[in-house]
Amino acid sequence: MSDEKAARWREERRAAAEAHGELLANRQRAESAQAQEQIDAFLRRALKVGPSPQPLTATSYDGRARYRTPLVGWYLRRDETVAIDTDGKFYVLTTPSSLAARFRGVTPAPSAPPLVIGAGGKDGESLDMSEALARVLAR
Numbered sequence: 001m002s003d004e005k006a007a008r009w010r011e012e013r014r015a016a017a018e019a020h021g022e023l024l025a026n027r028q029r030a031e032s033a034q035a036q037e038q039i040d041a042f043l044r045r046a047l048k049v050g051p052s053p054q055p056l057t058a059t060s061y062d063g064r065a066r067y068r069t070p071l072v073g074w075y076l077r078r079d080e081t082v083a084i085d086t087d088g089k090f091y092v093l094t095t096p097s098s099l100a101a102r103f104r105g106v107t108p109a110p111s112a113p114p115l116v117i118g119a120g121g122k123d124g125e126s127l128d129m130s131e132a133l134a135r136v137l138a139r
Contacts, residue, residue: 028112029112031114031115032112032113032114032115034115035090035113035114035115035129036088036113038129038130038133039084039088039090039113039129039133040088042084042133042136042137043084043086043088045137046074046136046137047086051074051136051137051139053072053073053074053085053086054072054073054074054075055068055069055071055072056069056071056072056073056075056080056083056085056091056093057069057080057093058093058094058095058106058108059079059080059081059093059094059095060094060095060096060097061094061095061096061097062097064097065097065101065102067095067098067101067102067105067106068105068106069093069105069106069107069108070105070107071083071085071091071108072085072086073085073086073091074136075093075136076117076127076129076132076133076135076136077117077118077127077132080093081093081094082117082118082132084113085110089110090110090111090112090113090114091108091109091110091111092108092111093108095108113129114129115128115129116128116129117129117132
């Protein structure tokens with residue numbers, strides 16, 4: 001391959017990778033918007049008829065420690081590692097182990113809500129957002 005052909009090929013591959021990345025980002029934004037709509041509908045119902053929100057805690061990555069958070073809301077998974085707060089923000093409630101966190105607690109950062117919680121994980125670990133919200137309402 002000549003240098004000119006190689007340069008053209010690299011440029012085409014770079015452009016294709018950028019386009020693919022943009023499409024993926026657009027799809028993720030659309031899925032997050034759809035998941036947020038489901039969360040908003042859940043909030044309207046849960047705040048009227050229950051269940052009541054509860055204080056949320058974060059778990060260390062190794063699962064040995066639990067840390068206080070300033071959050072109040074509902075856990076979406078039985079292992080209490082994913083939750084939404086009363087403002088409709090989505091949180092992954094896992095954090096590194098820390099001696100300071102045992103005394104001060106942690107403040108998790110919200111993230112974009114997925115349509116499928118745990119997508120790409122082991123079999124049986126993924127859960128549709130709509131199903132997770134329905135489970136909370138059924139409590």
